[in-house]
């Protein structure tokens with residue numbers, strides 16, 4: 262039996278695809294999994310800020326096309342990069358147990374965000390990270406930083422920035438956890454929707470593949486994503502937006518925190534809701550509505566995001 266994984270060629274994407282291959286071969290004796298690496302538009306257009314060139318979908322389109330054309334059976338994604346809606350004929354069918362969802366402060370000279378001197382240059386291209394950084398430290402100078410994790414670390418090491426922000430999960434997976442100087446607590450710095458969770462997409466009618474994926478599925482990750490993605494969908498989450506959200510499963514309940522921030526840090530709207538796990542999706546929609554009622558709509562519309 263064979264299964265082909267469409268994957269981006271970045272070291273993190275390859276690590277995640279290799280991980281899924283190993284897990285699948287471990288639970289299904291006799292299954293041979295093959296990687297089909299490809300370059301996506303998002304990987305090629307590294308010079309433009311992500312927000313200007315079409316947002317998140319850029320990293321997944323080629324992989325989705327490969328599945329629709331039968332050149333691959335599954336695609337392995339960082340759920341952070343996956344738009345809220347999948348193209349006709351495809352679906353997200355398994356989510357792995359989550360890695361650390363936090364953002365990481367990475368620097369060669371300073372031990373924490375608070376320890377940075379006035380006016381320090383920090384690298385990030387994420388509107389979400391920018392809004393939260395500026396709200397905490399209005400004095401910082403934020404410069405664009407793109408590329409895969411290794412490229413971003415190299416630019417830090419070359420001295421282009423005093424610090425950069427990255428997802429802890431990516432650093433941990435790549436064996437670079439020692440680069441994390443401060444693990445940002447979700448109370449101060451809310452991660453991206455889906456951060457730390459790997460998801461697997463396949464053709465909707467491909468029952469064989471869906472059955473093969475079942476043992477990898479994690480119910481907690483599913484609940485987390487239901488709440489976070491429902492919130493994101495109502496906040497215009499189709500492209501890159503200054504929206505953060507994090508759900509935690511606490512016993513039979515889910516606690517969802519959300520945030521919308523102006524990229525200049527001048528306004529940050531936050532909220533939190535708790536409810537039964539079975540209501541995760543409704544909770545996401547309710548929290549989004551609450552944030553909109555508190556002024557998140559103005560922030561998003563000012564950025565040209567229809568809500």
Ligand SMILES: NCc1[nH]cc(CCC(=O)O)c1CC(=O)O
Nearest residue numbers: 339341427428430431456457458
């Ligand atoms: N935008 C790129 C991206 N997509 C997912 C991760 C990290 C891994 C994850 O969130 O599971 C990263 C790198 C980063 O933001 O530092």
